[in-house]
Amino acid sequence: MSEHKLPIIQDPRPQAGRHTHDSDERLPFPEGVARALADERLQAALYKATSAKRAVRAEALSKLEHAAELRDLAATIKQHTLDHLDVYLERFVDRFEANGGHAHFARTAEEARQIICDIAAKHQSRLCVKAKSMATEEIEINGALQAAGVEVVETDLGEFIVQIDHDRPSHIVTPIIHKDRRTIAEAFTRELGTAYTEDPVELTQLARTHLRDIFRRCDLGITGVNFAVAETGTLCLCTNEGNGRLTVTRPRVHVALMGIEKVIPRLMDLSVFLKLLARSGTGQPMTCYTSMIHGPRQADDLDGPEEVHVVILDAGRSDILASEHRAGLRCIRCGACLNACPVFSKIGGHAYGSVYPGPIGKLITPLLAEVEAYDDLPQVSSLCGLCREVCPVGIDIPGLLVRLRRDQVSQRVVTRGHRLGFRVATFLLNGRLRYQAAQWFARLALRPPWRRARSANYVERVPGPLHTLTDRRDLRVPAKKSFRTIWEEGLEHE
Numbered sequence: 020m021s022e023h024k025l026p027i028i029q030d031p032r033p034q035a036g037r038h039t040h041d042s043d044e045r046l047p048f049p050e051g052v053a054r055a056l057a058d059e060r061l062q063a064a065l066y067k068a069t070s071a072k073r074a075v076r077a078e079a080l081s082k083l084e085h086a087a088e089l090r091d092l093a094a095t096i097k098q099h100t101l102d103h104l105d106v107y108l109e110r111f112v113d114r115f116e117a118n119g120g121h122a123h124f125a126r127t128a129e130e131a132r133q134i135i136c137d138i139a140a141k142h143q144s145r146l147c148v149k150a151k152s153m154a155t156e157e158i159e160i161n162g163a164l165q166a167a168g169v170e171v172v173e174t175d176l177g178e179f180i181v182q183i184d185h186d187r188p189s190h191i192v193t194p195i196i197h198k199d200r201r202t203i204a205e206a207f208t209r210e211l212g213t214a215y216t217e218d219p220v221e222l223t224q225l226a227r228t229h230l231r232d233i234f235r236r237c238d239l240g241i242t243g244v245n246f247a248v249a250e251t252g253t254l255c256l257c258t259n260e261g262n263g264r265l266t267v268t269r270p271r272v273h274v275a276l277m278g279i280e281k282v283i284p285r286l287m288d289l290s291v292f293l294k295l296l297a298r299s300g301t302g303q304p305m306t307c308y309t310s311m312i313h314g315p316r317q318a319d320d321l322d323g324p325e326e327v328h329v330v331i332l333d334a335g336r337s338d339i340l341a342s343e344h345r346a347g348l349r350c351i352r353c354g355a356c357l358n359a360c361p362v363f364s365k366i367g368g369h370a371y372g373s374v375y376p377g378p379i380g381k382l383i384t385p386l387l388a389e390v391e392a393y394d395d396l397p398q399v400s401s402l403c404g405l406c407r408e409v410c411p412v413g414i415d416i417p418g419l420l421v422r423l424r425r426d427q428v429s430q431r432v433v434t435r436g437h438r439l440g441f442r443v444a445t446f447l448l449n450g451r452l453r454y455q456a457a458q459w460f461a462r463l464a465l466r467p468p469w470r471r472a473r474s475a476n477y478v479e480r481v482p483g484p485l486h487t488l489t490d491r492r493d494l495r496v497p498a499k500k501s502f503r504t505i506w507e508e509g510l511e512h513e
């Protein structure tokens with residue numbers, strides 16, 4: 020045993036039926052939001068982190084030559100690949116297998132879990148190291164492997180902290196964006212038995228020492244995939260801590276899990292995405308480590324796995340591909356839309372109750388699952404368009420959310436009251452006199468002092484058939500004078 024060896028974490032991540040942390044309770048959306056808004060530490064952490072990330076992104080992209088053209092190109096490449104996905108996936112699998120890798124297709128999360136557990140069983144794996152991967156969160160591989168007797172250790176620092184704190188990631192790039200130093204320091208002391216420190220360098224060193232020992236003993240490595248190059252059968256992995264590289268090279272077996280949408284056609288296309296990915300997410304010119312995995316270790320290689328597997332996950336993606344929401348699959352998981360979103364900046368990731376939070380989460384979560392299973396999410400947007408503005412692959416998230424809302428109406432996911440409310444609103448908004456009468460009535464009904472209001476400017480609940488308009492959000496109190504009245508008065512004075 021290494022002299023630095025720290026206690027191993029026996030039960031590293033919340034599993035089905037095991038609730039150990041506040042964030043592990045997937046609350047109904049309104050309660051999750053209320054809890055997030057009432058949490059002052061969360062509010063401070065989110066404000067600091069998201070404003071910093073917005074600033075570094077803007078600066079990094081301002082220094083990138085032809086940034087707008089690169090974003091257009093990235094969107095075109097991704098859209099083209101999605102439009103011919105069958106061709107590029109087949110090409111990727113052919114090349115990957117020609118390089119000595121093993122490719123598996125998984126139609127569902129359950130199939131993906133089974134494939135990975137079978138690989139672990141075949142190699143009698145007992146200790147698995149994992150690099151950060153949202154797809155593995157999506158299929159909940161940790162619980163499945165643990166049930167099969169394989170210990171799983173997260174090696175990305177943020178994910179490691181999430182794991183020892185029995186928490187869940189709250190951001191697709193920065194999993195501990197919701198935590199402050201004190202929470203992290205407490206988790207280290209409580210779970211690893213180390214001396215209390217809030218110093219980030221010391222905490223990082225403690226994690227490093229712990230993980231080094233795990234890396235020495237592991238026999239299975241699991242990673243996600245940032246890009247899969249069809250032309251060469253290459254997997255590209257972008258990390259900042261070198262843990263991804265160790266996860267790939269140290270164990271005997273490497274399993275990479277990727278959604279079907281991760282394929283890009285050519286190696287030269289990679290340069291476009293690598294220029295945009297880190298700049299958009301963290302403001303770096305590039306991630307610190309960009310690993311290119313061509314296959315298993317060759318005779319003259321000094322290190323590397325004896326076997327490399329790629330599990331290609333569908334789990335609802337081909338349904339999105341076949342729908343008018345296809346562009347949502349362009350996402351390269353940079354996280355920029357989360358940092359830009361005024362809703363995410365206030366409620367953080369856990370309130371969404373889904374693996375993928377923020378603007379892209381609101382879009383793809385109901386599509387990957389069932390629209391009715393996450394009926395709140397498409398509504399949680401002011402459609403301000405900031406997510407579209409920052410997206411490096413030009414996804415029109417607000418436009419797609421509007422279509423999703425339309426689908427909710429046609430599938431009758433929204434309540435009867437909601438539909439009635441919108442019918443009444445449509446009727447009132449479609450005639451000038453009706454609209455003016457409604458304004459007059461709204462001023463009369465919503466401005467008197469006896470109304471219930473969260474503040475002087477908002478109405479919490481509208482009475483009558485329109486009450487559904489305030490079920491999910493407060494309504495702004497009508498101004499004393501409408502814009503039209505002020506405008507007309509201004510014209511009279513000219």
Ligand code: SF4
Nearest residue numbers: 350351353354356410
């Ligand atoms: S939708 Fe766009 S901005 Fe958001 S994570 Fe995906 S690529 Fe990044």
